[in-house]
Amino acid sequence: MTGATPKDRWAGPVRTGEDFERFYVEYRLRALAWIHRKQHSWDDATCQDVAADAWAALYANVGRIERARAYLFRTLNAKITDEGRRRRAGPEPEHPPTERADPWADPEGLALLPAVLAQIRAELHEVLVAVHDLPETLQDAYLLRVGSQPLTSAEIAEVLECSPAAVDVRVARARAQLRGRFSAERLAHFEKIARRTG
Amino acid sequence: MSDKTSQPMAGNPPGSDPLDDLYRFIESDLLGALAHRYGTNQEQVDAELAWIKRRSWPWVAHGVCRTADHARLFMQRESEDRAKAACMSCPVRTECLADALDNHIQFGVWGGMTERERRALLRRRPTVESWRALLEKARAEHERALAIAAQRTQRHIREHQEDRNDAS
Numbered sequence: 001m002t003g004a005t006p007k008d009r010w011a012g013p014v015r016t017g018e019d020f021e022r023f024y025v026e027y028r029l030r031a032l033a034w035i036h037r038k039q040h041s042w043d044d045a046t047c048q049d050v051a052a053d054a055w056a057a058l059y060a061n062v063g064r065i066e067r068a069r070a071y072l073f074r075t076l077n078a079k080i081t082d083e084g085r086r087r088r089a090g091p092e093p094e095h096p097p098t099e100r101a102d103p104w105a106d107p108e109g110l111a112l113l114p115a116v117l118a119q120i121r122a123e124l125h126e127v128l129v130a131v132h133d134l135p136e137t138l139q140d141a142y143l144l145r146v147g148s149q150p151l152t153s154a155e156i157a158e159v160l161e162c163s164p165a166a167v168d169v170r171v172a173r174a175r176a177q178l179r180g181r182f183s184a185e186r187l188a189h190f191e192k193i194a195r196r197t198g
Numbered sequence: 199m200s201d202k203t204s205q206p207m208a209g210n211p212p213g214s215d216p217l218d219d220l221y222r223f224i225e226s227d228l229l230g231a232l233a234h235r236y237g238t239n240q241e242q243v244d245a246e247l248a249w250i251k252r253r254s255w256p257w258v259a260h261g262v263c264r265t266a267d268h269a270r271l272f273m274q275r276e277s278e279d280r281a282k283a284a285c286m287s288c289p290v291r292t293e294c295l296a297d298a299l300d301n302h303i304q305f306g307v308w309g310g311m312t313e314r315e316r317r318a319l320l321r322r323r324p325t326v327e328s329w330r331a332l333l334e335k336a337r338a339e340h341e342r343a344l345a346i347a348a349q350r351t352q353r354h355i356r357e358h359q360e361d362r363n364d365a366s
Contacts, residue, residue: 017301021247028243029229032236044235052246056253124227127220146218147225178217187216194219 008149010068020062024055027072030149031055034076037143039084046083054079069151070158073144077159127190130181134174141167142174241305248305255297257290278312285310292333299329 010027014020031054035047042050054075058065065071131139140160144151145167153164160167179187236242252258262284285291285307295309299320304313311319326332 024247024250025243028246029232029236029238032232033225033228036232048236052250052253055250059251060254124220124224127217128224130217131221143221143225146215146221148222175215175217179215190220191216194216194223 008069010149011152011155012066012068014058014062014065014068014071017059017062019068020059023058023068023072026149027069030147031072031076034073035080038077038080042083050079050083051076053082067155067158069149070155073151073159074161126182127178130178133181134177138170138174138177141170142178145171245305248303251297251301251303252294252306252308255293257293257297260290261294262288278307281307282310282312292337293330296330296333299326 010023014023028051031051032047035042035050039047054072057075057079058068058072061071131142134142137160141156144156144159151159153167156167157164160170162170182190258264263281285294288294288310291309293309295311295316297303298308298311299316302320304317306313308316
C-alpha cells in the first residue's frame with residue numbers, strides 16, 4: 001500500500017543550483033497549495049512569502065540535501081508555524097486580510113475543468129470536504145501519499161517527524177475514515193468517476 | 199463507519215482506492231487554479247527564483263531592500279531607477295552585486311545594477327573568476343584611500359591651526 005513512485009528524482013538529492021531550479025519549477029505550485037490548505041485565511045502575498053522562505057532555506061543547503069521533497073515539505077511546515085507564531089505575537093494588522101474562499105473549493109478553479117467533466121463537480125466537492133474533515137495528522141500523511149507525485153513512507157516520516165510505520169497507519173486510517181463517510185452505492189459511483197477521470 | 203465500506207473496493211489493486219484517484223484529479227484541478235492565480239510564465243518563475251536566491255544569502259537581513267516587494271525589484275522595468283537609488287545607500291551593496299555576478303543571476307536590480315548593466319559588465323570582464331574577491335578588494339582599496347585622505351585632511355587642519363597659533 002505504499003503507492004509511492006520511486007521514479008520521482010526529487011525523492012533524492014538536490015546537488016546543484018540547476019537541480020534546485022528544476023525542482024522549484026516542478027514543485028512551486030504544490031508548495032503553495034500546501035500552504036493554502038493549511039492556512040486558508042492567509043492572503044496570497046503571505047503564502048508566497050512563506051513559500052519563498054522555505055525555498056530560500058532549501059537553496060542555502062543545496063548540495064547537502066539528500067531528500068529534496070521531504071526537506072521541502074518539512075521546511076514548509078516549519079515556516080508556516082513560524083509565520084503563525086509571528087502573527088500571533090505581533091500587533092493586529094490595521095487592515096486584516098479579508099477571509100478568502102478555500103482554494104481547494106475554489107469555484108474559479110473548478111471552472112477551469114473541461115465542460116465534459118462539469119457534472120462531477122458536486123462529487124469532487126463532497127470528497128474534498130471529507131478530506132478536509134480528516135484530523136490534520138491523517139490529512140497530511142494522506143495527501144502526501146496520494147498526490148500526483150506521491151512521497152514514500154520514509155519521506156513522509158521525515159516531514160511529519162514520525163516513523164514510516166506510523167505513516168502507513170495514518171494513511172490506512174485516513175482511507176478508512178474517508179470510505180466510512182460514504183455509502184457503498186456512493187463509493188461505487190466514485191469508482192465509476194475515478195475510472196472516467198483516471 | 200460501516201463494515202461493508204471499510205475494505206478496498208473489488209477490482210482495485212491493493213493500495214489503490216477510487217477516492218485516491220478522485221483526489222489526484224482534485225489536486226490537478228487545484229494546481230490548475232493556482233497556476234491561473236500565481237502565473238506560470240517563464241519570466242515570472244525566473245523572477246521568483248532570483249528573489250528566493252537573494253533571500254537565501256545572509257547579508258540580505260542588512261539590505262535596504264529586505265522589506266521591498268519583490269515585484270518592484272524584479273518585475274517592473276520602470277521602477278529600476280528607484281530600486282537603483284535605494285541601493286546607493288545600502289550597506290551590503292557589494293555583497294549583493296558580487297553574488298548576482300558570481301551566480302549569473304539574470305533578473306532584477308542587484309547592488310545598484312540592472313540586469314542589462316550586469317550583462318554588459320560580464321561581457322566586458324569575462325575572465326573574472328570571483329567577483330566577490332574583486333569587489334571586496336576594490337572596496338578595501340577604496341576604504342584605505344578614504345582613510346588616507348581623511349588623515350591628510352586632519353594633518354592639514356592641524357598644521358593650519360598650528361600656523362595660526364604661531365602667528366598669533
